[in-house]
Amino acid sequence: MPLSCCDAKDIRIGKDTAFDGWLFNILIDNNILHDMNPQLIGAPEQMRFMVVLEEDQVYLPCEDSILCNILSGTPTSAPATAASAASVAALDAMYNRAWRVIVRLVRQSSVDRDDARRRLTLCKHRFRQAIATRTVIPSRVVKRMIALAFFRHGLNELWEDRRSASCGRQQEMLTATTMQQMLHAVDRSELFGDMLDIQKRLHFLELARKMYLSCMSRPWLDSLPSVIDIQKGFAEAEQVSKPLELFFGNAASMTVLFLVDADGGFVLDMYFVEALIRMGHRVIVAVKQGFHFFSPTLMDVEADPNLAAWRDKAYIVHDPALGKNALLRLLREHKLLIISDGTQERMNLCRVSVSFARAWKECDLVIAKGWRNAGIFLKTSHAFTRDVLCYWMDTKNKQYHVEARPRPSSVRKFSETDLNMQAEKIIRTMRQAREAGKSVMFYSCVIGSIPGQTATASKLVKAFVENLRKKSDNIFIINPAEHFIEGMDGDDLMFMWERVQRSGLIDIWRFQSVEDIEESFALLGRKVPPIWVGKDATYSTGCTKEMRIAIDVQEKNREMQIIGPAPRLFFRRSEYGVGKYYDATIKTR
DSSP states (O other): OOOOOOOGGGGGGSSSSSHHHHHHHHHHTTOOOOHHHHHHSSHHHHHHHHOOOOOBBOOOOHHHHHHHHHHHTOSSSSSSOHHHHHHHHHHHHHHHHHHHHHHHHHHHHHHSSHHHHHHHHHHHHHHHHHHTTTTTTTTHHHHHHHOOOOOOSSSSSHHHHHHHHHHHHHHHHHHHHHHHHHHHOOGGGGGSSSHHHHHHHHHHHHHHHHHHHHTTTTTHHHHHHHHHHHHHHHHHHHOOOHHHHHHHSSSSOOEEEEEOOOOOOHHHHHHHHHHHTTOEEEEEEEESSOOOOOOHHHHHHHOOOHHHHHHHSEEEHHHHOOTHHHHHHHHHSSSSSEEEOOOSSSOOOOOOOHHHHHHHHHHEEEESSSHHHHHHHHHHSSOOEEEEEEEEEEEETTEEEEEEEEOOOOOOOOOOOHHHHHHHHHHHHHHHHHHOOOOOEEEOSSSSSTTHHHHHHHHHHHHHHHHHHEEEEEEEEEOGGGOOOTOHHHHHHHHHHHHHHTTTTEEEEEOOOOHHHHHHHHTTTOOOOGGGGOOOGGGGGHHHHHHHHHHHHHHHHHTTESSSSSSTTTTOOOOOTTTTSSSSSBOOO
16 A cells, blocks of 8 residues: 555555555554454444445544554555655644643643642553554544543543533523524525525524534633624624535425534534424434533433423433334434434544444434534545535634535435335235235345355345246245345345335245255255355344244234244344344344
């Protein structure tokens, strides 16, 4: 891999064995390699909910420039260059900034000088070890040092009070007469056209101003703004907020995922979110699982009295691994969900919770606040599966920014409506078969339960079903392999097929047996490979979920037959992997 390549999307595994080893070393050093920590690090399938990734691509949660600086240390026989020396210097500067953050945090949080010295000495030793190879992302260094410095004495109590006090001041600023007057002031000369044009303009002004306001929680709380400051700020916001029109320029209702920032401002964030909801959108707000400076946490939302008004309007999700059906049900029932992203650090898509990953997958737009999020989403060459809108205040240059990053045109989102329509097409064919006097059979089979064997599994089931159709008279067989749509993942398929399976139109539900698989290989003129010997539908978590559905459906439709392995043989399985076509685990005693 040439060192001049600084585009993360161009990094591939499998082209250079020496580079592969170095890259895996970087992933391990940053604790973002799924195979080393599968309970904490998202699987590749889960990552593809959020990041556009091919099979041989790798995602690291940092800007391309940081990754380039890290890769400049890749072992090579080439002599050091001015460019590589500059990369090392740039990375060292970021590490130095990380160290200053830790020192300041420890000194502010320590009860006495000896306590601070003890913590800093520990951090100093571990910090030197962490950066010795220059392979750790600076934000990960901060996360690691915080965990070390406060492993005996947490930061929650101290910072809960600080965040709560900040929320109280935000509420005071928000309800001040001057602020309310400025927020709702309108130049009537700008209101022209019909009612829809005027409404669109008013919506734009409201969103632009409230977005800007949520970015000013730190500077305006430290020094309350004057009328002139507010006027200038709102005028600047209106000038740079044109990207809002890309997403909110029509009346279509969307699901928005909102990401908070380490600078806080949660009351002002929720004031902006409330405007989105009033305009007809559903919003999922992702807060932090634990301490990350002024970022709100799930505990803050539940305990801070300053957030009571917002808490009463939201449904707070505690489950870190929501299923697709559960999430969609909550979105139908509630306009506002609050979830945890599962982390205590700067946005790290490698370590987010299952619920967050599914929230990302089901949303139409991600709104990310703050320069830290902007770096993650705008300064990487990786593309994301959803439109991303970032807004932040550059406090150094005192400039406000709003920037959009649309998802690639090749990325297709299967909405609940899309999946229901696809299911309805299949249900119509079943109903027509019934009306023609045919019996309807659904064939549950192993498709993706054996990693790397999906293509073979599809050939097997097609051969078997075609032969079964030849042997059977007046029967209509649903073969799931014939209804696959490119781009669907395991979550989409299970959601779509459950709608079909619960239609009440199935007469015979057949589950793939060992004998079916043996016959399928014989039809293909092949012997059964070792990896397929003894396999049947009980090996598939997808089929296990379908057996549960089949039993439930049979309770309502006693005439439906269930053919195949005995139901009791299925229930050793727990849950299929997130976004996978194959299994996550087998239950053990």
